[in-house]
Amino acid sequence: MKKSAAYWIWTICLAPLIFLAVVWQKLPGRVPMHYNINGEADRYGSKNELLVLIGILFAVNIGTYLLLSNIHRIDPKKKYTAENLPVMKRFAFIITFFMTALSCFIIHTTLHAGSGFNGKFVVALIGLMIAALGNYMYNIKPNYFAGFRLPWTLESEENWKYTHRLAGRIWFVGGLVLTVLAFFLSEKAGFNVLMIITAIIVVVPTVYSYRFYKQNLNK
Known part of the structure; x- marks a missing residue:
């Protein structure tokens, strides 16, 4: 095998x-x-x-x-x-x-x-890659090389678990949305959407992870 x-x-x-x-x-x-x-x-x-x-x-x-x-x-x-x-x-x-x-x-x-x-093909291809990675992201266990390796996720298995559960969903949906939009938008608009979606799938799980950390810290 x-x-x-x-x-x-x-x-x-x-x-x-x-x-x-x-x-x-x-x-x-x-x-x-x-x-x-x-x-x-x-x-x-x-x-x-x-x-x-x-x-x-x-x-x-x-x-x-x-x-x-x-x-x-x-x-x-x-x-x-x-x-x-x-x-x-x-x-x-x-x-x-x-x-x-x-x-x-x-x-x-x-x-x-x-x-x-044909920049549309490249944007669509990146979207498919993001969706595919998101489909498996929730399975990642704490490590220092892949995933959202933040100080608070590495310190807490619970934080890591919920952060990657959310990230996996956002990456999967975001990747599919990007792939579909790539064929309907101009190349310039498609690259702009790529930048926006990339920012969203990185920032949202990071902010969520930090808020999860602060809430549990206060408890």
Whole structure:
């Protein structure tokens, strides 16, 4: 079972490099390397520069997966090692899948440079990632690497539990809302909504956690 999971992870991580190798000869000499808020290319580079970018994303992808999958080995809170491991691996898979999809999208956009950059797809993809992470967030046990690692959540298991129960719901709903809105709004409006929803899903659980801490402190 472990070998099968490792096989799929490596296959997913290597997919962008394989995709790039397949379309390499079809890519133009100068490729767009940066886009403005309207999806228009404002900087060009060589194909080798694109290769370096995809290589960096591949390294980050593998590094993130290995880190999240082995956090239990270095986390000082050893009490929940066994319970956190399956959740961390799900988190690692979700982020790995997102990074791979983003890398393949970059290659596809470069191959069809004339059609511009579809920022709506990126916003929708981020929304799906947020929703997927939120779906498992309530299962996270106290640790120093993932979740809302605030002084008062790390000190209180009850605070951690209720904070992540709320955060999981907000992230799931917020991610789905962002995904749907991405297809109905302009690219600029979609990125603005992304910033607003990101602020909400971070600030609301943080404030809730602090108020929970203060109320119990007074008691």
